[in-house]
Amino acid sequence: MMFELAKRHGSGTMSLKDIAKNQELSETYLEQLIAPLRKAGLVNSIRGAQGGYELSKKPEDITVGEIIRLLEGPLAPSDCVVDGEPECTKAEYCVTRTIWERIMGSINNVIDSITLRDMINDYYKLEKKKGEDRNE
């Protein structure tokens, strides 16, 4: 959905109906997904007829990490690495904890380094490659 809005960025709003059609997802489902994105200010909404949604910032200023964390929560592989949780007392756990932390760090590293702009670039690269493949 955010990719769809990113492609459209700069040319007005897009309704859930259109996104649903493009992505073969139900409108009602997308409604659920976009609520937290709106509340977090990643998208602007315009109500009423001819309304819709648009990114509130440029695609290069929105990372995949922001989006995923908003929709999926802190993305922690284990409770004990979530900030605010009480530290576990057993030494063994702390050993596995450092593993969880390293995993989490590496995931965040990847998703925070990819912006919607990167996805758009990848998309056009893939499209171009497909065209060339067909001509061989």
Place this chain on the structure above:
Amino acid sequence: MMFELAKRHGSGTMSLKDIAKNQELSETYLEQLIAPLRKAGLVNSIRGAQGGYELSKKPEDITVGEIIRLLEGPLAPSDCVVDGEPECTKAEYCVTRTIWERIMGSINNVIDSITLRDMINDYYKLEKKKGEDRNE
């Protein structure tokens, strides 16, 4: 559990009852977990009274990645990156697919680089540090 067996490595077998006590987990639960590890040959089992389990290889030759994949499956964040699944047809999906692949790669990178020996070393380092903290 595997950490527990690794600490014990070289000094005979260890029963699930002991592991359960040390890790505050139920014996029956551990039974479930160890079955695939045994079938995959990571641990040897000795049945009957005074029986138990032991690692089948040295701690430095068992990675956390092996263990996790055995217990949790291919560890893919999305179906479309699982080997053998039919490729999805929509270009948009392929763009997100490359993201999943990068995430998966980075996770495997981390967990395949950590062996049980590393965990033991970390454990003793933490223990030492705790002792020092108490003396301050």
Place this chain on the structure above:
DNA sequence: TTGAATTCCTACCTTATGACTCGGATTTAC
């Protein structure tokens, strides 16, 4: 040779979560 300790096996239960639907209230362009 008996009994206790232990692994092994199959099946079940419970709870949380992700994915998704439904019905309706509200807003706004035309």
Place this chain on the structure above:
DNA sequence: GTAAATCCGAGTCATAAGGTAGGAATTCAA
């Protein structure tokens, strides 16, 4: 005024994680 859209709260459904129960098979040790 009405159709097109966003908003909102609740409910459904399938699946998986985490865990339990009961008992059969194996082996040591007294």
